[in-house]
Amino acid sequence: MKMSNSINQEIGTRRDEKYRHIYVVIEHFEGQVVPVSLEMLGEARRLMDDFNQKYQLREKVVAVLLGSDVRKLCDELVTYGADAVIYANHDELKYPRNDIDTRVIVQIAMDAKITKEIEPEYAGTFVKPRYMFFAADNIGRHLSSTVLADLESGLASDINKLVISDLDIRHEHKTKGQTVRYEKILEMYRPDFSGFLWTTILCLDNKNPEIQREYHPQGCSIIPGAFKPIDKDDSRDGTVVEYSPKIDQEPKIKIIKRSVIEKTIDYETCKIVVSMGRGIKDNPEQNIKLIEEFAELLGAEIGITLPLSKKPYQVSQSMDSKYMSPDRVIGTSGSKISPTLYVAIGLSGAVQHIAGMKESEIVISINIDENSPIVDESDIFIKGRMEDVIPKLVEKIKDQMQAISVRST
Amino acid sequence: MLNVGVIIKLEPDFSEGNVSYNSDGTLNRAETKNILGPHSAIACNAAFYCKVKYGARISIGTMGPPIAESALKQAQVLTDAEELNLYSDRLFAGADTLATAEVLKNGVEKMFGADKMDIVFSGHRASDGETGQTGPQTAWKLGYTFLGNVMDFDIDLDRKVIVAKRLISLQGMDTIIEEIECPLPVFITIDPSYKSAFSTVSQRLGANKYSKQGRKKSENYAQFLKTYDSQKLDLDPKLVGLPGSPTIVYRVERIPRAKTNRKTAIIDPSNPDNLTPVVTKIIEIARGK
Ligand SMILES: Cc1cc2nc3c(=O)[nH]c(=O)nc-3n(C[C@H](O)[C@H](O)[C@H](O)COP(=O)(O)OP(=O)(O)OC[C@H]3O[C@@H](n4cnc5c(N)ncnc54)[C@H](O)[C@@H]3O)c2cc1C
Numbered sequence: 001m002k003m004s005n006s007i008n009q010e011i012g013t014r015r016d017e018k019y020r021h022i023y024v025v026i027e028h029f030e031g032q033v034v035p036v037s038l039e040m041l042g043e044a045r046r047l048m049d050d051f052n053q054k055y056q057l058r059e060k061v062v063a064v065l066l067g068s069d070v071r072k073l074c075d076e077l078v079t080y081g082a083d084a085v086i087y088a089n090h091d092e093l094k095y096p097r098n099d100i101d102t103r104v105i106v107q108i109a110m111d112a113k114i115t116k117e118i119e120p121e122y123a124g125t126f127v128k129p130r131y132m133f134f135a136a137d138n139i140g141r142h143l144s145s146t147v148l149a150d151l152e153s154g155l156a157s158d159i160n161k162l163v164i165s166d167l168d169i170r171h172e173h174k175t176k177g178q179t180v181r182y183e184k185i186l187e188m189y190r191p192d193f194s195g196f197l198w199t200t201i202l203c204l205d206n207k208n209p210e211i212q213r214e215y216h217p218q219g220c221s222i223i224p225g226a227f228k229p230i231d232k233d234d235s236r237d238g239t240v241v242e243y244s245p246k247i248d249q250e251p252k253i254k255i256i257k258r259s260v261i262e263k264t265i266d267y268e269t270c271k272i273v274v275s276m277g278r279g280i281k282d283n284p285e286q287n288i289k290l291i292e293e294f295a296e297l298l299g300a301e302i303g304i305t306l307p308l309s310k311k312p313y314q315v316s317q318s319m320d321s322k323y324m325s326p327d328r329v330i331g332t333s334g335s336k337i338s339p340t341l342y343v344a345i346g347l348s349g350a351v352q353h354i355a356g357m358k359e360s361e362i363v364i365s366i367n368i369d370e371n372s373p374i375v376d377e378s379d380i381f382i383k384g385r386m387e388d389v390i391p392k393l394v395e396k397i398k399d400q401m402q403a404i405s406v407r408s409t
Numbered sequence: 410m411l412n413v414g415v416i417i418k419l420e421p422d423f424s425e426g427n428v429s430y431n432s433d434g435t436l437n438r439a440e441t442k443n444i445l446g447p448h449s450a451i452a453c454n455a456a457f458y459c460k461v462k463y464g465a466r467i468s469i470g471t472m473g474p475p476i477a478e479s480a481l482k483q484a485q486v487l488t489d490a491e492e493l494n495l496y497s498d499r500l501f502a503g504a505d506t507l508a509t510a511e512v513l514k515n516g517v518e519k520m521f522g523a524d525k526m527d528i529v530f531s532g533h534r535a536s537d538g539e540t541g542q543t544g545p546q547t548a549w550k551l552g553y554t555f556l557g558n559v560m561d562f563d564i565d566l567d568r569k570v571i572v573a574k575r576l577i578s579l580q581g582m583d584t585i586i587e588e589i590e591c592p593l594p595v596f597i598t599i600d601p602s603y604k605s606a607f608s609t610v611s612q613r614l615g616a617n618k619y620s621k622q623g624r625k626k627s628e629n630y631a632q633f634l635k636t637y638d639s640q641k642l643d644l645d646p647k648l649v650g651l652p653g654s655p656t657i658v659y660r661v662e663r664i665p666r667a668k669t670n671r672k673t674a675i676i677d678p679s680n681p682d683n684l685t686p687v688v689t690k691i692i693e694i695a696r697g698k
């Protein structure tokens with residue numbers, strides 16, 4: 001009994017003012033803001049508007065931007081929803097490098113002085129950001145890890161839905177088995193490996209007096225393409241603040257060369273994409289050949305689901321190196337495409353896959369299972385085995401094409 | 410001689426035929442076999458490459474229950490490791506990545522009797538669903554320079570410097586290969602595209618020799634195994650397991666199907682005539698109308 005009193009008292013007296021704002025770590029590339037950064041700003045904007053209304057507060061969406069010549073990108077971030085931009089210009093920050101970027105971002109996150117220019121009302125109590133967003137990509141995934149390791153707080157990866165709420169939590173360790181109200185908690189939704197289950201992850205202070213500890217910011221990395229940016233609004237106001245980073249030690253990582261690799265597959269300009277998934281399993285080699293023939297006939301490019309990139313089947317080496325490779329993955333871990341026609345063959349339509357193809361104009365699927373979620377994302381669903389359906393389609397296409405060309409000559 | 414560490418993980422085997430699902434489509438963990446994770450195996454290959462090419466002692470570490478020994482054994486086959494370390498304690502259970510990294514940091518610091526490490530490798534991410542956060546968080550706690558997405562590397566033994574190629578691909582942007590240089594020690598998460606190639610005859614002979622040796626050693630892997638609990642690792646119990654984890658899993662639910670604007674026509678292909686309109690549509694698009 002005594003226990004629960006002391007916990008509740010502690011909640012009642014803490015005004016929760018040490019932690020403020022959503023910090024969004026921006027990525028840019030060759031002078032352009034990377035799309036996922038604008039998507040994160042959009043989601044942060046929506047969350048913060050509701051948050052401020054609900055709690056009668058004036059917390060901000062703060063974009064954090066590092067580079068060597070990035071002042072020119074700041075205004076764009078404001079038009080896409082940032083209330084404030086903290087940017088650091090330094091020659092050493094030209095390209096992303098984990099060691100130095102982590103130090104500078106941590107400096108910015110811990111700097112109470114700079115928050116005075118963002119929201120003077122809270123500057124006196126500011127200790128750390130309340131929430132922090134990163135992109136779940138090659139750069140952000142690792143940067144979020146090292147930044148949160150340094151700030152000693154929690155991080156959830158690959159998130160595609162966010163909600164802020166007050167929750168009554170009862171947890172063996174966090175609350176010593178008592179029910180305790182946590183306020184302003186970020187519910188971070190993460191689709192699992194199957195793409196059909198959502199796990200909600202929370203980053204919570206330990207309120208159990210024996211292991212008491214505060215965990216802020218509540219951090220996450222966000223899947224590219226999961227959220228929509230807000231409409232660009234040139235009339236939005238925002239504060240742009242320059243931060244002078246303390247770079248006292250020379251960065252260990254030296255960049256010698258950066259070279260662009262030509263994309264071998266161009267999904268952007270091709271009208272038709274034919275994708276295959278684990279449904280090829282009964283006879284992988286033969287099925288890939290079928291799909292190859294079908295795609296060639298239509299002048300289509302071939303895509304795959306993530307599991308196929310992990311080479312789960314034995315197929316001939318040339319097929320393996322041609323098709324089962326990561327640069328053909330459609331979805332959040334690969335390309336996001338919007339062809340005129342998308343043909344989904346033997347794939348179930350996991351959320352991560354749908355995110356990559358839902359902008360297609362017309363979707364045709366071939367699948368044995370009417371309950372696969374890909375049904376909902378299809379205009380035409382051909383219910384059958386690919387082994388039977390594709391040969392029929394190929395034959396009919398050949399016939400019709402011939403008929404058309406005969407007529408036109 | 411380099412001191413090379415690898416942190417590895419025992420994971421459910423997701424390859425075809427080995428994975429078992431419950432009727433609701435979720436993974437049946439009890440039925441599914443556990444193996445050395447595929448990305449951990451790639452990290453092992455990179456360590457083995459160091460052994461063949463530059464001469465290295467290899468130490469493998471994993472945090473997990475006692476059955477994780479089997480992953481250490483598999484890793485020894487791949488690397489001819491001199492040392493296998495199991496970090497196992499009931500206090501570690503339920504750890505999120507921050508609490509896992511805390512254990513692994515102290516584990517790496519004790520490799521080879523606390524000799525200094527030159528390189529530590531981790532996998533890109535655990536099987537399908539995991540986070541990819543453990544490596545960089547361990548690196549940061551160790552104070553080693555972290556290099557992510559490394560596809561290829563070379564070491565200059567005299568200068569104690571690594572030259573590495575990294576893959577940078579951001580959605581919607583060109584893919585970049587970045588060549589970097591960095592003094593040792595470094596912590597590397599190895600990119601899935603990494604391939605260790607032994608180009609010279611003497612390297613191929615060396616690879617053969619160490620492979621054989623590794624297989625042999627692994628038959629008596631227990632001889633090479635050291636087991637550590639939280640005390641032996643000098644860990645603060647408040648920083649590991651559930652108490653040391655900022656995050657919790659609050660809820661697991663089915664993802665509701667997304668609402669779409671598409672009106673799905675379901676077609677039965679057993680009557681080929683049903684396919685005619687589909688084919689007409691496909692040809693129309695292929696011809697650019
Ligand atoms: C962080 C993260 C990121 C991810 N990113 C991606 C991503 O970018 N892209 C991606 O695709 N996945 C991604 N995934 C994986 C995703 O969650 C699913 O696991 C994956 O998309 C499933 O692939 P699938 O549809 O090929 O296989 P399954 O889900 O196994 O589906 C196979 C389908 O084939 C059908 N089928 C079987 N036999 C036949 C037959 N003979 N003829 C016709 N149909 C048949 C079945 O009915 C079933 O619908 C990611 C997962 C995580 C955790």
Ligand SMILES: Nc1ncnc2c1ncn2[C@@H]1O[C@H](COP(=O)(O)O)[C@@H](O)[C@H]1O
Pocket residue numbers: 416417418446448449452470471472473506509513530531532533534535536539540541542543544
């Ligand atoms: N319990 C663990 N013990 C040792 N290494 C681990 C452990 N968990 C994760 N790792 C390493 O970190 C990589 C990424 O795992 P994860 O962060 O879980 O996706 C794995 O491929 C391993 O190399």
